[in-house]
Amino acid sequence: MSTTILDVIRTKRDGGALSDEQIRWFITGYTAHEVADEQAAALLMAIVWRGMTERELRTWTGAMIDSGIRMDLSGVPRPTVDKHSTGGVGDKISLPLCPLVAACGAAVPQLSGRGLGHTGGTLDKMESIPGWSATVAPDRYLDLLEDPGAVICAAGDDLAPADRRLYALRDVTATVESIPLIASSIMSKKIAEGTGALVLDVKFGSGAFMVERNRAAELAATMVELGEAAGVRTAALLTAMDIPLGNTAGNALEVQESLEVLSGGGPADVVELTVALAELMCELAGVDADPSAVLRSGAAMDTWRRMVRSQGGDPDAALPVAPHVETIAAEADGVLGRLDARHVGEAAWRLGAGRSRKEEAVSAVAGVRWHRRPGDRVSRGDVLVELHTGDPTRLPAAVDALEGAWEIGSEAPERVPLVSGRIG
Numbered sequence: 001m002s003t004t005i006l007d008v009i010r011t012k013r014d015g016g017a018l019s020d021e022q023i024r025w026f027i028t029g030y031t032a033h034e035v036a037d038e039q040a041a042a043l044l045m046a047i048v049w050r051g052m053t054e055r056e057l058r059t060w061t062g063a064m065i066d067s068g069i070r071m072d073l074s075g076v077p078r079p080t081v082d083k084h085s086t087g088g089v090g091d092k093i094s095l096p097l098c099p100l101v102a103a104c105g106a107a108v109p110q111l112s113g114r115g116l117g118h119t120g121g122t123l124d125k126m127e128s129i130p131g132w133s134a135t136v137a138p139d140r141y142l143d144l145l146e147d148p149g150a151v152i153c154a155a156g157d158d159l160a161p162a163d164r165r166l167y168a169l170r171d172v173t174a175t176v177e178s179i180p181l182i183a184s185s186i187m188s189k190k191i192a193e194g195t196g197a198l199v200l201d202v203k204f205g206s207g208a209f210m211v212e213r214n215r216a217a218e219l220a221a222t223m224v225e226l227g228e229a230a231g232v233r234t235a236a237l238l239t240a241m242d243i244p245l246g247n248t249a250g251n252a253l254e255v256q257e258s259l260e261v262l263s264g265g266g267p268a269d270v271v272e273l274t275v276a277l278a279e280l281m282c283e284l285a286g287v288d289a290d291p292s293a294v295l296r297s298g299a300a301m302d303t304w305r306r307m308v309r310s311q312g313g314d315p316d317a318a319l320p321v322a323p324h325v326e327t328i329a330a331e332a333d334g335v336l337g338r339l340d341a342r343h344v345g346e347a348a349w350r351l352g353a354g355r356s357r358k359e360e361a362v363s364a365v366a367g368v369r370w371h372r373r374p375g376d377r378v379s380r381g382d383v384l385v386e387l388h389t390g391d392p393t394r395l396p397a398a399v400d401a402l403e404g405a406w407e408i409g410s411e412a413p414e415r416v417p418l419v420s421g422r423i424g
C-alpha cells in the first residue's frame with residue numbers, strides 16, 4: 001500500500017509509531033517540496049505532542065542526514081572533533097575553543113548555519129573581523145583542517161537540506177520546542193559534517209532553550225545516543241545559562257572578549273567553560289594534551305591568527321566600534337543579586353546584534369556590556385551596563401528590554417556551578 005501524508009499525520013496524531021518507510025517517505029518528499037507546508041506542520045505538531053520512539057528518532061535523523069551529503073574527513077591526518085552549543089547569551093566559546101583544540105593537536109571542522117535569535121551566531125561574530133569570510137571552497141576545507149587545524153565556516157546547502165526546510169517551518173509554527181525534533185535537527189547536521197567525535201554544550205536556565213535542567217539532561221542524553229549510534233563519539237556537558245556568559249553579548253564585542261581569553265586573560269567563566277569543553281574534546285579525540293597549559297602558552301592565539309588569515313581576515317585590524325554607547329547606572333547601593341540572561345539577550349537583539357528573519361543583516365557593533373555580575377557589590381550611580389549600537393533609534397527598546405533584568409539587594413545570591421554534569 002502506498003504511503004499518504006494523511007496516514008502519516010493520523011498515525012502520529014493518534015499516538016502510533018511511524019514506520020521507517022513512512023519516515024523516509026516524508027523526509028524525502030518534504031525536502032523535494034512534494035509535501036505541502038501545512039501538512040508537514042500538522043505532522044510536526046503531532047510529534048511535539050506525541051514524541052518519537054528511539055527507533056523512529058534514529059530513522060528520522062538518518063533520513064535527514066541522507067537528504068544531503070555526508071562529508072568524508074578520513075583523509076585528515078589528525079583526529080577530528082567538533083563542539084555544538086544549544087545556544088546562550090554571550091556564548092562566544094567557539095572562538096577561543098576551536099583554535100585551542102587545534103593547538104592541542106586535534107582538527108576542528110566547525111560548519112555552522114546562521115541562526116535566529118538573541119545574538120548572532122558564531123559566523124556573525126567572526127564576520128565582524130575585517131576581511132574574514134565564512135565561505136571556504138570544498139577543496140580548501142581539508143587543507144585547512146590539516147593546517148591551521150580548525151575551520152569555522154558556513155555549511156553548504158547540500159548539508160542536511162531536510163533540516164533547513166524543517167527548521168524554517170518549525171520556527172513559524174511553534175514546533176521548535178520538542179526534544180526529538182531539536183535532537184534530530186542538531187545531530188543530523190553534526191553527523192553529516194563528518195566529525196569523528198562531538199562534544200555538546202547543553203544549556204539550561206532562563207537564557208537557554210531548555211529552562212529546566214532535567215529537560216536539558218534528557219535532550220543531551222538523546223543527542224549522545226544518536227551520535228553514538230551513528231559512529232560519532234559523543235558526550236555532553238550540562239551548563240548553566242541564567243547569567244549571560246562573560247561580560248558582553250554582541251558580535252565585535254564578543255570577538256574582543258575572545259581575544260582576551262586567547263591572550264591569557266578574559267572573564268573567568270568563559271575561560272572555565274572553554275577549558276572544560278577543550279578537555280572533553282581532547283579526551284574524545286584521543287589527544288593527550290593539557291588545554292589549560294596550551295592556552296597559557298600562547299599557542300592557541302597563534303593558531304587563531306593563522307585561522308583568521310587563512311579565511312581572508314586580518315587578525316591585527318581594529319574591530320569595529322559602536323558610534324553610540326548609552327550607560328545605565330545602579331539605582332541603589334547593595335549586592336547585585338541577579339542578571340537575567342534572557343533580558344540581556346533581548347536587549348542585544350533589539351540593538352541590532354541578532355536577527356529575527358534569516359535574511360536580515362546583523363550589526364557588528366551592536367551589543368551589551370555589563371560591568372557587574374551577580375554577587376558583586378554596587379554603589380548607587382555605578383555603571384551597570386553599556387548599550388552599544390550603530391542606530392540610536394534602537395536604544396529605547398533595548399532599555400525597555402532590560403526592565404527587571406537585575407535586582408540589587410543586601411545578600412549575595414547562591415553560587416550555581418557553571419558546569420553541572422556530564423552525559424556520555
Ligand code: URA
Pocket residue numbers: 086167176181182183185186
Ligand atoms: N538548533 C538547531 O540546529 N536545531 C534546533 O532544532 C534547535 C536548535
